[in-house]
Amino acid sequence: MLFKYSRRTHAFILGNKTIRWTVIHILRRTGKSSPEEAKARRFAEVALPHLDAAYNLARWIVRNPQDAEDMVQDAYLRAFKSLDGFCGEDGRAWLLTIVRNTCYTWLHQQRGQALDTSFDEEAHSLDGHGSVTALDQSDSNPQAIMLREADRRWIHRALERLPLEFREILVLREIEDLSYKEIAAIANIPLGTVMSRLARGRKLLLECVRRMNEES
Amino acid sequence: MDCSEAQALMHGYLDKELDVMRAIEVEEHLQACRACQEAYHAHDTVRSAIREQATYFAAPEYLQGRILSALPVATKRKAIPRTLSLTWLNFGAALALVSIVTLSVSLYLAGPPQDEHLTEEIISSHVRSLMADHLADVASSDQHTVKPWFNGKVNFSPPVNDLTEQGFPLVGGRLDYIDNRPVAALVYRRRQHLVNFFIWPASHDQDSPAKILSRQGYNLIHWDHAGLVFWAISDLNPTELRELVSIIGRANGG
Numbered sequence: 001m002l003f004k005y006s007r008r009t010h011a012f013i014l015g016n017k018t019i020r021w022t023v024i025h026i027l028r029r030t031g032k033s034s035p036e037e038a039k040a041r042r043f044a045e046v047a048l049p050h051l052d053a054a055y056n057l058a059r060w061i062v063r064n065p066q067d068a069e070d071m072v073q074d075a076y077l078r079a080f081k082s083l084d085g086f087c088g089e090d091g092r093a094w095l096l097t098i099v100r101n102t103c104y105t106w107l108h109q110q111r112g113q114a115l116d117t118s119f120d121e122e123a124h125s126l127d128g129h130g131s132v133t134a135l136d137q138s139d140s141n142p143q144a145i146m147l148r149e150a151d152r153r154w155i156h157r158a159l160e161r162l163p164l165e166f167r168e169i170l171v172l173r174e175i176e177d178l179s180y181k182e183i184a185a186i187a188n189i190p191l192g193t194v195m196s197r198l199a200r201g202r203k204l205l206l207e208c209v210r211r212m213n214e215e216s
Numbered sequence: 217m218d219c220s221e222a223q224a225l226m227h228g229y230l231d232k233e234l235d236v237m238r239a240i241e242v243e244e245h246l247q248a249c250r251a252c253q254e255a256y257h258a259h260d261t262v263r264s265a266i267r268e269q270a271t272y273f274a275a276p277e278y279l280q281g282r283i284l285s286a287l288p289v290a291t292k293r294k295a296i297p298r299t300l301s302l303t304w305l306n307f308g309a310a311l312a313l314v315s316i317v318t319l320s321v322s323l324y325l326a327g328p329p330q331d332e333h334l335t336e337e338i339i340s341s342h343v344r345s346l347m348a349d350h351l352a353d354v355a356s357s358d359q360h361t362v363k364p365w366f367n368g369k370v371n372f373s374p375p376v377n378d379l380t381e382q383g384f385p386l387v388g389g390r391l392d393y394i395d396n397r398p399v400a401a402l403v404y405r406r407r408q409h410l411v412n413f414f415i416w417p418a419s420h421d422q423d424s425p426a427k428i429l430s431r432q433g434y435n436l437i438h439w440d441h442a443g444l445v446f447w448a449i450s451d452l453n454p455t456e457l458r459e460l461v462s463i464i465g466r467a468n469g470g
Contacts, residue, residue, distance in 0.1 A: 040287070048280065055275035069279055076283045155262075155269035173231065174266040180233045199227045202262045 039083060046091040047079050053092055053176055054099045060171040061103040063160060075102040093178075096186045100168065107164075151209040154216075158208040166201030173198055217245045222252045230259055334447075337394050339434055341401070342412045342449045345390070351403055351410065352388025362389040366400050372444065374400035374415040377467045384411070384460050404460060411450040411460060418445045426461060428454060437461050441468065 054075060059068040075098045079086075086094050159167060172183045173194075180194045187194070217225075222245040228234040229242040246253050345351050354365040363376040369391050378386045387403040392414060399416040418440045426439040435454045438447040439461075446464075450457055 043287070044284075051275045051280055051283075052272075055279065056273045059273035065273075065276075068273070069276070069282075072275065072279060073283050073286060077286060080287050152265045152269055155265045156271055159266060159270050170266060171270075174263060175270055175272055180228070180231065195228050195231075195233070196224065198231070199224065199259075202227070202259045205266070206258060206262050 043080050043083055046083070046086065046088070047076060047095050050092045050095045054095055056175060057096055057099050057168070057171060058103055060160075060175070061100065061164065061168055062107070067106070071103050071106060072099060074106075075099040078102060090182070093182050093185050096172070096176075097188075100186055148210075148213075151213045154209045154212040155205070158205050158212060161208060162201060162204055166197055166204060169194060169197045170201045170205070217241050219245075219249060219252055222246065222249065223255060226252065226256050227259065230256065230263060334395055335429060335431055335436060338412075338414060338436060338438075338447050338449055339431055341392050341394055341414065342434065345392070345401070345403070345412060346410065350390065353390035355388035357386045357388075359386060362386065362402070365389060366391075370398055370400050370416075372400075372415075372417045374402065374444070375464070375468045376402060377464060379404060379460070379463055379467075382460075382463050384463070406450075406452055406456055406460070409450055409452040409456075411448055411452060411457065413464075414445075414447040414449075416445050418443050426458075426465075428458070430454070439465075441465070 051072070054072050055068060058071040058075070059065065062068050062071055075095070079095055079098050082098075159170060162170065169183060169187065172178045172186060173180075178186070180191050183194045184191045189197075222242055225234060225238060225242050226246070229239055229246075234242065246256055354362055356362050357378060357380060359376045359378040363373070366374055366389065374389075376386070376389065380386070384404040384406055387405050387410065389403065390401050392399050392401040394414055394416070397416060399414050402413040402415070404411040404413065420440075421443050422440065423442070424440040426437050429436040429438075434449050434451055435457050436447065436449045437457060438445070440446070446461075448457060448461055452460075
């Protein structure tokens with residue numbers, strides 16, 4: 001027998017010599033492992049639980065499944081590379097920040113597709129300065145537009161068409177159920193801006209839904 | 217609070233993100249102002265409508281596997297356990313075996329420092345002797361009790377000295393097991409510090425001078441003399457440990 005395994009010291013004994021840096025630890029799945037394996041395991045613990053959140057955000061930002069998958073895969077690769085810099089506070093916020101940045105970088109690269117193409121032809125009446133002015137006016141006027149039951153079914157499509165800066169905040173708030181603080185960290189904006197974008201986003205959404213219902 | 221301020225803050229109120237004072241102010245305004253109240257309800261319905269109507273896009277099932285297989289490490293074993301084919305498993309196992317053998321042989325050739333291994337064993341034995349209330353099999357400060365006790369238990373006669381006069385009273389002796397052989401262990405005390413002396417026959421007759429080590433807060437001194445290997449270990453400071461070692465050395469003509 002070439003090797004003897006010492007149960008006491010968990011080491012291989014070869015002749016009179018003992019091989020200390022125990023190969024056994026590499027073999028033992030529950031025990032200590034190589035740094036690479038440890039990193040992979042930590043990554044799986046930190047990042048993988050948030051795969052749905054990552055995909056959901058990417059899907060709402062880029063608005064089609066294939067690109068969203070690519071974004072998420074790319075983001076996870078980036079996350080893996082920067083895992084050492086993550087000190088373990090909030091894995092979801094950390095990952096979503098990377099997902100968002102990945103999406104933004106990709107959107108910027110898409111020439112001819114400006115960032116605020118969020119509104120397509122059907123909803124262009126809400127796009128541009130006109131709507132903002134209109135909204136500013138309604139801001140100072142508490143006159144509310146109520147969401148009627150018939151409008152509700154348009155919510156998803158309306159949200160898809162909302163400008164990205166409002167859409168992503170609403171998605172993080174209402175669908176991902178994140179706090180203002182988390183959203184501020186992910187979108188890299190002040191807390192107050194989170195609130196004002198939510199205010200503007202909800203208002204825009206309401207108008208959009210009503211218009212869609214009337215047009216249908 | 218006026219309406220424009222209330223309009224700005226009502227979203228924070230809606231999302232329960234305002235501090236208590238602000239929340240009370242908004243609440244008071246909403247109770248007093250019908251228009252703002254309507255706006256508040258409108259936003260509330262939008263909020264709940266999004267939560268009910270907007271799709272949560274869950275990641276497709278294959279995406280996790282895709283992500284893991286694209287990572288610059290092989291985590292496939294964990295990621296896609298059921299789809300890994302037997303051939304690849306066999307190949308992987310064979311590869312692992314070859315790597316282990318290669319690694320083992322290279323480690324053997326590289327020769328892990330024998331002393332290092334021994335040092336670890338000495339430290340473990342020392343710590344065990346303090347922990348498990350098993351300091352001495354024969355507890356006596358009388359060298360004429362301790363020395364004969366080893367007869368028939370080890371195939372050599374360890375030098376035992378009572379050093380009470382020199383400030384190191386003998387606590388006792390015990391049988392220990394180090395480097396795959398039974399060894400004699402003598403215990404001396406200096407104030408609250410205990411010193412373990414491990415002694416066993418050397419594989420050669422040459423004497424070697426004392427070497428001093430420090431590991432994990434313990435000080436160790438080892439030397440070979442008259443065909444015996446000596447290891448002293450303690451949490452005692454190096455100076456006093458050296459003093460004890462030189463006293464023992466002198467007592468045994470070293």
